[in-house]
Amino acid sequence: METLPGKTVERLSQYRRSLLSCLENGRDYIFSHDLANLHHITAVQVRRDLMLLGYSSVYRKGYPVRKLIEEIGKTLDSSEGQNAAVVGMGNLGTALAHYLSGIRPNLNVVASFDINPAKVGTLINGVPCHHVTALQKVIKEQNISIGIMTVPQDSAIEVADELGKTGIKGILNFTNISLNVPEGIYLEEYDMITSLEKVAYFVKKLGE
Amino acid sequence: METLPGKTVERLSQYRRSLLSCLENGRDYIFSHDLANLHHITAVQVRRDLMLLGYSSVYRKGYPVRKLIEEIGKTLDSSEGQNAAVVGMGNLGTALAHYLSGIRPNLNVVASFDINPAKVGTLINGVPCHHVTALQKVIKEQNISIGIMTVPQDSAIEVADELGKTGIKGILNFTNISLNVPEGIYLEEYDMITSLEKVAYFVKKLGE
DNA sequence: AATCAGGTGTGAATTTATTAACAAATATAG
DNA sequence: CTATATTTGTTAATAAATTCACACCTGATT
Numbered sequence: 001m002e003t004l005p006g007k008t009v010e011r012l013s014q015y016r017r018s019l020l021s022c023l024e025n026g027r028d029y030i031f032s033h034d035l036a037n038l039h040h041i042t043a044v045q046v047r048r049d050l051m052l053l054g055y056s057s058v059y060r061k062g063y064p065v066r067k068l069i070e071e072i073g074k075t076l077d078s079s080e081g082q083n084a085a086v087v088g089m090g091n092l093g094t095a096l097a098h099y100l101s102g103i104r105p106n107l108n109v110v111a112s113f114d115i116n117p118a119k120v121g122t123l124i125n126g127v128p129c130h131h132v133t134a135l136q137k138v139i140k141e142q143n144i145s146i147g148i149m150t151v152p153q154d155s156a157i158e159v160a161d162e163l164g165k166t167g168i169k170g171i172l173n174f175t176n177i178s179l180n181v182p183e184g185i186y187l188e189e190y191d192m193i194t195s196l197e198k199v200a201y202f203v204k205k206l207g208e
Numbered sequence: 209m210e211t212l213p214g215k216t217v218e219r220l221s222q223y224r225r226s227l228l229s230c231l232e233n234g235r236d237y238i239f240s241h242d243l244a245n246l247h248h249i250t251a252v253q254v255r256r257d258l259m260l261l262g263y264s265s266v267y268r269k270g271y272p273v274r275k276l277i278e279e280i281g282k283t284l285d286s287s288e289g290q291n292a293a294v295v296g297m298g299n300l301g302t303a304l305a306h307y308l309s310g311i312r313p314n315l316n317v318v319a320s321f322d323i324n325p326a327k328v329g330t331l332i333n334g335v336p337c338h339h340v341t342a343l344q345k346v347i348k349e350q351n352i353s354i355g356i357m358t359v360p361q362d363s364a365i366e367v368a369d370e371l372g373k374t375g376i377k378g379i380l381n382f383t384n385i386s387l388n389v390p391e392g393i394y395l396e397e398y399d400m401i402t403s404l405e406k407v408a409y410f411v412k413k414l415g416e
Numbered sequence: 417a418a419t420c421a422g423g424t425g426t427g428a429a430t431t432t433a434t435t436a437a438c439a440a441a442t443a444t445a446g
Numbered sequence: 447c448t449a450t451a452t453t454t455g456t457t458a459a460t461a462a463a464t465t466c467a468c469a470c471c472t473g474a475t476t
Contacts, residue, residue, distance in 0.1 A: 048455090060452065206394055
């Protein structure tokens with residue numbers, strides 16, 4: 001299938017989690033406008049996203065939840081499974097190891113890295129922590145394709161270079177500096193400071 | 209001035225931090241394409257953002273860094289200063305208290321909240337931690353306008369409601385469920401799971 | 417001082433994302 | 447069994463974001 005727009009991918013990921021919790025609540029069908037309300041968007045947006053998925057509901061009593069989850073999975077998930085690693089097990093890394101562990105059966109956080117000897121060799125939130133010097137080795141051995149960077153700003157560039165050499169395929173960067181990665185590596189960056197400043201700006205503006 | 213698009217605000221926040229580090233390195237002027245390279249965008253984008261700021265550089269030897277920082281500040285910063293609080297001092301909240309403290313002279317994280325008695329009453333990363341029951345009181349007393357939510361999923365809705373009642377003006381939500389907040393409160397949400405799934409999707413796609 | 421090389425600001429064009437509008441379809445009520 | 451009220455899929459319209467293209471400016475160079 002065609003590659004979906006990033007925005008649509010984001011929403012599909014979110015729809016799926018809403019749908020999973022619908023299932024838990026015993027709800028088997030859901031209308032586009034209900035799904036929309038859960039995400040502060042319009043029903044048209046939902047339908048359009050599902051259209052891009054190639055899925056269409058025959059029934060007019062809403063989308064069958066179970067089936068929809070399955071369809072989203074067909075598009076988002078990799079059949080072979082994907083492994084991720086967190087680099088930098090400070091508070092943020094530790095939080096991520098926890099939140100991101102086992103979100104999906106075939107997307108797992110299987111390793112983490114740090115330089116603190118007190119952490120190396122232990123299990124943090126269920127994820128084994130290795131010394132950063134073992135980056136190359138562990139990433140290759142465990143077939144890790146995604147690196148999540150939560151190291152201090154000062155070591156960000158160095159770690160990114162190191163990660164680049166491991167043959168990793170994607171990097172999710174929480175460091176507040178923008179990285180340069182080799183062609184062929186997908187890079188997604190998120191900056192918390194920016195988010196806070198953005199909220200601050202709009203709060204200020206709303207108050208004017 | 210007109211309210212800027214959110215995307216522009218985000219970039220301005222990021223430009224500013226790059227500019228600050230330019231200053232530290234003793235660089236007084238910077239070209240639009242240099243600033244662009246630092247952020248993986250085009251020079252036109254940078255110039256257009258600055259155009260929206262209403263700022264224009266008379267010189268053709270680049271933008272004067274110090275002046276530009278000042279101009280961005282005039283637009284982004286609130287003159288009276290703004291206070292923020294982190295609700296939920298688990299690993300993520302603790303990390304945020306650290307990262308977000310003192311980013312700007314007039315945007316401060318001045319309080320945090322938790323229910324864990326071991327944390328309440330202490331200073332975490334320099335930020336005093338209160339019991340959640342003191343939410344109303346502390347937020348009013350300290351004139352806090354921004355709430356940062358890092359509580360567990362299960363208490364998210366309840367805490368958001370509670371926050372809504374305090375008269376807070378903006379919420380930055382890191383919980384992985386989408387909140388409903390009263391009209392007049394600016395809401396910004398970020399979902400780490402979505403980011404990871406997005407990276408996973410594009411990594412999969414690039415490999416096809 | 418005249419030319420040139422390299423930046424800048426911005427209207428116009430393009431691309432991307434969202435919303436409106438509506439025909440087609442089907443559950444539900446009578 | 448028919449009419450009605452809803453919901454869906456999709457085309458067309460709109461809005462938002464980005465890029466192109468180019469005139470204009472200025473500092474450096476000859």
